[in-house]
Amino acid sequence: MTFNSLSYFIFLLVIYLLFYLISDRRRWLLLLIASYGFYATLRAPYLLAVLLMVTAISYACGLRMTSNQDEAIRKRWLWIGTSTCVAILALLKYLPFLEAKTNTILGLKSTTSSTLISIGVSYFTFQAISYLSDIYLEIEEPERHFGIYALYMAFFPKLLQGPIERAGDLLPQLKQPYKFDYDTMRSGMLLFTWGLFKKVVVADRLAPYADQIYNNVHDYKGLPLIVGTYAYALQIYFDFSGYTDMARGAGSIFGISLSENFRSPYLATSIAEFWRRWHISFSRWILDYIFRPLQMTWRKWGQKGTAAALILTFAISGIWHGASSGFVIWGLLHGIYLAASTYYRPYQKSIYKWLRLDKKQWPDWWKVFITFNLTSFAWIYFRAISVNDALYVTNNILSFKNLINRSISDIIAKDILLEKGGINAFIIVSLLIMLSIIHQRGWKQSTLYNLNTTMRWFCYLLILLLLSLFSYPSTYNFIYYQF
Amino acid sequence: MQKLILKLLLLSILFIVFDNIIGIAMSRRIVNNLHDKRLYNIITTDKKYSIYVLGSSRAARNVNCSEIEKITGLSAYNIGYPGTNIEFHADILYSIIKSGKTPKYILLLVDSTYELIDNTSLSYNYDVLYPLQHYGSVRELLDKRGAYNIFTKNITTFKMRHCINIIIHKDLTDSLNKINNDGSMPLNFRSKNYNTMVYGNNTSYSTATESPILLSSFKRFIELCNYNKIKLIIIFPPNYNMASHKFIERIKYLAANKALLADFSMQISDKRLFYDNSHLNENGSLILSREIGLYIRKLQQ
Incomplete structure (x- = not known):
């Protein structure tokens, strides 16, 4: 059951009606059963077993840590908990890869384990690790109610792709009595619809462009490779942020506020800012639980230590995405960008002055352009089927020889519209312009509520009709499901 | 909660009204823009x-209905769709019958050797049906x-999303999809691979590779x-290099006593009359x- 399926809408409606009708005492139980039921629809019973195991282990380790004042014992329980979570995650994510490699070397046939999937496992194991760390650092008290803790781990709107919630943010909300609030409900439903719009109208319409290029990279040179790369950069953003909006919207319907995961990342003026705006819950997690401990360990090396910690942190983040060299290179690129920026920052002002870019307004757009292109360049390694394909794209993306002696209409039709006709591009570009105006004007949900009734209802209808008319007929899975 | 339910109901009613208005306007525009x-x-x-x-294209490209009309004195129309499979042809036939236009003869030009085998070049063409989905037989x-x-x-605009390109732009017309009055x-002109074409026979055909869906559609077509x-006259059109006798025997076996078979697969061998390996030129x-x-005229006598 995916978020953009009819069955999910029905599921959400039924669960909400039951949630509304029963007493507060039983609501956690309903949400827990619904979350496990939702996870069970993936038809991989072992995933449910893994979720239960991670929940039980982290719950027990959390309690053990607080029942002991001895630092060594507390540390031991932290290690037991976190290493078990990491081992489970690594096993599920990399066993199929290792098995496939071994089978290739030994010439054996694949067995059932190669079909293992790990949907959602990363998110709840990360959440368990952050919970244990926060208890160890005495930032949070352990949750004593196993049911509530299990719900914190499994709450279905954020189970498959996050956001990765901190115990301090989510656990108290799960214990609060529910009171129907019209504004919260309206805002949740609107956010959910907006997320759906981003996914099925924008991301899914961009997907065929990126797929056409990246599934046949060797057929293209220059402009089409740029189009495919930009299409993917936008697709992955609208796909993932659309999912997050839907998750947050669904959370709001149950009176639970989930963390913001995206804040217009492609308008960031530096890579560091990009990571403060992109997949925020994940970047906060890797910053707190990987980068900071590494930086502390290597602090004696000063700036070099920080740079090394950044590179290693992002390499790990790449490895987390999957057992592919492309992901590792993507992570390394981001690590290198950030490490380089630590060296570049002291000279930034003088370089701007030298390039006469120090006038107000202008540098911001220049920086946005550079940052967007740097992240898009890294996406090449993330999206390409193999490193060879990614290297081909890198080597040929700026090759414009094939534009010579061609008419502009031919270049537009073949290299920019990729022979898909103007209509898809027209819809995508119109929607992107609309979204950027919405962003530029700083429009938020509250802006909508401040409009007069006719205008507000007109906007509601417009969103619904656009969603209905422009949603792409072929359904694509959410990209981040695989991670 | 009551306020929310009331507002949702009102929004749904407004949506249905606008959806229908837009739907009607769009369906007209789609038909006008249809090539x-x-x-x-x-x-x-x-x-x-x-x-x-x-x-498929073997029907659309290879048969000139005006010529058949001249010889037989019977009205004829070509409703072959390039790139489509037998599943689709059976549904087109169903639409023809359903709209009360049951003909005297149906000429089915089979794709040697892909008629019953799944392949990427022949598929069920939804793009033909979606623009006409507000007509009962197509919707069915x-x-x-x-x-x-x-x-x-139930949502008209949601159904229209399949043909949104036709609403905004007229269907593209080029030399490959030019349609004559007889359909x-x-x-x-000649295909890009024209010069590499080699005359010959393809004898290989295996029933093991047949698709159960296509096979049952073929049978359904005959039953209809x-x-x-x-x-029903099943026609084996000329092929420059791919006529398979085993395939012809297979079709003969499946259509035994239920259809007439006209084998023209070896009738034309002059390369100048071909567009490519499997299609004739004008x-x-x-x-x-x-x-x-002439074959039909003989049948009439």
């Missing part, structure tokens, strides 16, 4: 034909194929003709159509 109006004409006009030609076909769920069945789509008392199609006309 290939053949199925639309069959469904909506009173014009009846005695002969319909069905099949799409519904049967599971194209709708509870949402898509045929002749080719008066028999049930509606239509004379001159070749005139020769084949004359032969088909």
Whole structure:
């Protein structure tokens, strides 16, 4: 059951009606059963077993840590908990890869384990690790109610792709009595619809462009490779942020506020800012639980230590995405960008002055352009089927020889519209312009509520009709499901 | 909660009203902008034909219905769709019958050797049906194929998303999809691979590779003709290098006593009359159509 399926809408409606009708005492139980039921629809019973195991282990380790004042014992329980979570995650994510490699070397046939999937496992194991760390650092008290803790781990709107919630943010909300609030409900439903719009109208319409290029990279040179790369950069953003909006919207319907995961990342003026705006819950997690401990360990090396910690942190983040060299290179690129920026920052002002870019307004757009292109360049390694394909794209993306002696209409039709006709591009570009105006004007949900009734209802209808008319007929899975 | 339910109800009513208004406006525009109006004409006009030609590009490109009309004196119309499979042809036939245009003859041009084998070049072409989905017979076909769920069945704009390109732009016309008044789509130029074409026979064909879905659609096609008392003529069009005797034998076996078979697969061997390996050019199609006309005239006598 995916978020953009009819069955999910029905599921959400039924669960909400039951949630509304029963007493507060039983609501956690309903949400827990619904979350496990939702996870069970993936038809991989072992995933449910893994979720239960991670929940039980982290719950027990959390309690053990607080029942002991001895630092060594507390540390031991932290290690037991976190290493078990990491081992489970690594096993599920990399066993199929290792098995496939071994089978290739030994010439054996694949067995059932190669079909293992790990949907959602990363998110709840990360959440368990952050919970244990926060208890160890005495930032949070352990949750004593196993049911509530299990719900914190499994709450279905954020189970498959996050956001990765901190115990301090989510656990108290799960214990609060529910009171129907019209504004919260309206805002949740609107956010959910907006997320759906981003996914099925924008991301899914961009997907065929990126797929056409990246599934046949060797057929293209220059402009089409740029189009495919930009299409993917936008697709992955609208796909993932659309999912997050839907998750947050669904959370709001149950009176639970989930963390913001995206804040217009492609308008960031530096890579560091990009990571403060992109997949925020994940970047906060890797910053707190990987980068900071590494930086502390290597602090004696000063700036070099920080740079090394950044590179290693992002390499790990790449490895987390999957057992592919492309992901590792993507992570390394981001690590290198950030490490380089630590060296570049002291000279930034003088370089701007030298390039006469120090006038107000202008540098911001220049920086946005550079940052967007740097992240898009890294996406090449993330999206390409193999490193060879990614290297081909890198080597040929700026090759414009094939534009010579061609008419502009031919270049537009073949290299920019990729022979898909103007209509898809027209819809995508119109929607992107609309979204950027919405962003530029700083429009938020509250802006909508401040409009007069006719205008507000007109906007509601417009969103619904656009969603209905422009949603792409072929359904694509959410990209981040695989991670 | 009451306030929310009331507002949601009101929003739903407004949505349904606007959805229908936009839907009606769009369906008109779609039809106006449609380049290939053949199925639309069959469904909506009173014009009846005695002969319909069905099949993939081998039907659309290879058969000139005006030529058949001249020889037989019977009205004929080509409703072949390039790139489509037998599942689709059976549904087109169903639409023709359903709209009360049951003909005397159906000519089915089979794809040697892919008629019953799954392959990427022949598929079920939803793009032909979606623009006409507000007509009962077409909607029924799409519904049967599971194209709708509870949402898509009742929301007009949601159904229209499949043909949004036709709403905004007129269908693209180029030399490959030029349609004559008799429904045929002749080719008066040569394919890119023309010079590498080699004349020969392809004898390989295995029933093990047949698709159960295509096989049952083929049988359904024959049943539809028999049930509606239509004379079905299965035609094996000329192939420059791919005529398979095993395939012809297989079709003969499946259609035994239920259809007439006309084998023209070896009738034309002059390369100048071909567009590519499996399609004739305009001159070749005139020769084949004359032969088909003579075949039907013999049947009438």
